[in-house]
Amino acid sequence: MRLTESITIDASAERAFAVFADLEHAGQRLSGVDKIEVLEGPANPLAVGTRWRETRTMMGKAATEEMWVTAADPPHGYEVAASSHGTRYRSAFTFVETRPGQTEVTMTFEGTPETVPAKLMSCLAFLFLGSLRKIMRRDLDDVKAVCESDAG
Secondary structure (H helix, E strand, C coil), rough: EEEEEEEEEECCCCHHHHHHHHHHHHHHCCCCCEEEEECCCCCCCCCCCCCCEEEEEECCCCEEEEEEEEECCCCCCEEEEEEECCEEEEEEEEEEEEEEEEEEEEEEEEEECCCHHHHHHHHHHHHHHHHHHHHHHHHHHHHHHHHHHHCC
16 A cells, blocks of 8 residues: 655745654654654654654544654655554655745655555455555645644
8 A cells, every 4th residue: 555645835845854854743643643752762863763642632542653764865855664463554754945945845655565464454454544644644734734833
Protein backbone atom coordinates (compact mmCIF):
# COMPACT_ATOMS: atom_id res chain seq x y z
CA MET A 1 0.00 0.00 0.00
CA ARG A 2 1.29 3.43 -0.94
CA LEU A 3 -0.38 6.83 -0.69
CA THR A 4 0.94 10.22 -1.76
CA GLU A 5 -0.43 13.67 -0.93
CA SER A 6 1.04 17.06 -1.81
CA ILE A 7 0.35 20.61 -0.77
CA THR A 8 1.70 24.00 -1.85
CA ILE A 9 2.78 26.23 1.01
CA ASP A 10 3.49 29.95 0.82
CA ALA A 11 6.81 29.68 2.64
CA SER A 12 10.41 28.88 1.83
CA ALA A 13 11.59 25.27 1.88
CA GLU A 14 13.70 26.13 4.93
CA ARG A 15 10.66 27.40 6.86
CA ALA A 16 8.44 24.51 5.74
CA PHE A 17 11.08 21.94 6.72
CA ALA A 18 11.66 23.64 10.08
CA VAL A 19 7.96 23.59 10.94
CA PHE A 20 7.35 20.01 9.73
CA ALA A 21 10.48 18.71 11.48
CA ASP A 22 9.63 20.37 14.82
CA LEU A 23 8.46 17.40 16.87
CA GLU A 24 8.54 19.51 20.04
CA HIS A 25 5.47 21.45 18.87
CA ALA A 26 3.80 18.83 16.66
CA GLY A 27 1.31 17.82 19.34
CA GLN A 28 -0.11 21.36 19.39
CA ARG A 29 0.04 21.83 15.62
CA LEU A 30 -1.51 18.57 14.40
CA SER A 31 -5.21 18.43 15.24
CA GLY A 32 -5.27 14.66 14.71
CA VAL A 33 -2.57 13.96 17.31
CA ASP A 34 -3.55 13.46 20.94
CA LYS A 35 -0.07 13.12 22.44
CA ILE A 36 3.61 12.94 21.50
CA GLU A 37 6.25 11.58 23.84
CA VAL A 38 9.88 12.02 22.73
CA LEU A 39 11.89 8.94 23.71
CA GLU A 40 15.33 9.66 22.24
CA GLY A 41 17.19 12.30 20.27
CA PRO A 42 16.43 15.92 19.44
CA ALA A 43 12.83 16.99 18.99
CA ASN A 44 13.62 20.26 17.21
CA PRO A 45 14.75 19.72 14.60
CA LEU A 46 14.34 16.01 14.05
CA ALA A 47 17.52 14.09 13.37
CA VAL A 48 18.34 10.53 12.36
CA GLY A 49 17.70 8.39 15.42
CA THR A 50 15.04 10.61 17.01
CA ARG A 51 12.35 8.30 18.43
CA TRP A 52 8.90 9.11 19.80
CA ARG A 53 5.51 7.67 20.65
CA GLU A 54 2.56 9.27 18.88
CA THR A 55 -1.03 8.76 19.97
CA ARG A 56 -3.95 9.46 17.63
CA THR A 57 -7.62 8.64 17.91
CA MET A 58 -8.54 6.64 14.85
CA MET A 59 -11.96 5.15 14.24
CA GLY A 60 -12.92 6.03 17.80
CA LYS A 61 -9.96 4.27 19.45
CA ALA A 62 -6.65 5.61 20.71
CA ALA A 63 -3.73 4.17 18.73
CA THR A 64 -0.14 4.66 19.90
CA GLU A 65 2.81 3.91 17.63
CA GLU A 66 6.54 4.27 18.17
CA MET A 67 8.28 6.06 15.30
CA TRP A 68 11.85 6.99 14.45
CA VAL A 69 13.67 9.13 11.91
CA THR A 70 15.65 7.08 9.39
CA ALA A 71 16.86 9.90 7.11
CA ALA A 72 17.11 13.68 7.29
CA ASP A 73 18.37 16.09 4.64
CA PRO A 74 17.37 19.63 5.66
CA PRO A 75 15.66 21.43 3.97
CA HIS A 76 14.97 18.83 1.28
CA GLY A 77 13.28 16.07 3.24
CA TYR A 78 13.19 13.42 5.91
CA GLU A 79 11.87 9.89 6.44
CA VAL A 80 10.16 8.26 9.38
CA ALA A 81 9.66 4.54 10.05
CA ALA A 82 7.42 2.50 12.33
CA SER A 83 6.63 -1.16 12.76
CA SER A 84 3.32 -2.44 14.08
CA HIS A 85 1.25 -5.62 13.90
CA GLY A 86 3.64 -7.24 11.42
CA THR A 87 3.78 -4.30 9.04
CA ARG A 88 6.67 -1.93 8.41
CA TYR A 89 5.59 1.67 7.76
CA ARG A 90 7.52 4.45 6.06
CA SER A 91 6.56 8.11 5.74
CA ALA A 92 8.67 10.36 3.53
CA PHE A 93 8.40 14.14 3.37
CA THR A 94 9.99 16.11 0.53
CA PHE A 95 10.25 19.89 0.23
CA VAL A 96 10.75 21.49 -3.20
CA GLU A 97 10.79 25.26 -3.50
CA THR A 98 8.90 25.77 -6.76
CA ARG A 99 9.57 29.51 -6.74
CA PRO A 100 10.94 31.90 -4.11
CA GLY A 101 8.71 31.75 -1.05
CA GLN A 102 6.60 28.83 -2.28
CA THR A 103 7.24 25.17 -1.49
CA GLU A 104 5.59 21.97 -2.58
CA VAL A 105 5.52 19.48 0.26
CA THR A 106 4.88 15.85 -0.65
CA MET A 107 4.11 13.17 1.90
CA THR A 108 4.37 9.53 0.87
CA PHE A 109 3.09 6.82 3.21
CA GLU A 110 3.87 3.15 2.60
CA GLY A 111 2.97 0.01 4.49
CA THR A 112 4.76 -3.26 3.79
CA PRO A 113 3.39 -6.40 5.46
CA GLU A 114 6.16 -8.64 6.83
CA THR A 115 4.28 -11.48 8.53
CA VAL A 116 1.72 -13.95 7.17
CA PRO A 117 -1.17 -12.47 9.21
CA ALA A 118 -0.22 -8.96 8.08
CA LYS A 119 -0.04 -10.10 4.47
CA LEU A 120 -3.51 -11.62 4.76
CA MET A 121 -4.87 -8.42 6.33
CA SER A 122 -3.26 -6.29 3.62
CA CYS A 123 -5.92 -7.60 1.24
CA LEU A 124 -8.37 -5.40 3.16
CA ALA A 125 -6.16 -2.30 3.13
CA PHE A 126 -8.31 -0.65 0.46
CA LEU A 127 -11.05 -0.29 3.09
CA PHE A 128 -8.86 2.15 5.03
CA LEU A 129 -7.27 4.14 2.19
CA GLY A 130 -9.87 6.92 2.31
CA SER A 131 -9.40 7.37 6.06
CA LEU A 132 -5.61 7.36 5.74
CA ARG A 133 -5.74 9.91 2.92
CA LYS A 134 -7.94 12.19 5.09
CA ILE A 135 -5.45 11.93 7.98
CA MET A 136 -2.56 12.80 5.68
CA ARG A 137 -4.46 15.75 4.16
CA ARG A 138 -5.46 17.07 7.61
CA ASP A 139 -1.84 16.89 8.83
CA LEU A 140 -0.61 18.72 5.72
CA ASP A 141 -3.32 21.38 6.07
CA ASP A 142 -2.54 21.87 9.78
CA VAL A 143 1.16 22.37 9.18
CA LYS A 144 0.54 24.60 6.14
CA ALA A 145 -1.47 26.93 8.40
CA VAL A 146 1.48 27.17 10.82
CA CYS A 147 3.99 27.71 8.02
CA GLU A 148 1.95 30.53 6.55
CA SER A 149 1.22 32.24 9.87
CA ASP A 150 3.30 35.13 11.14
CA ALA A 151 3.62 33.57 14.60
CA GLY A 152 4.98 30.21 13.37
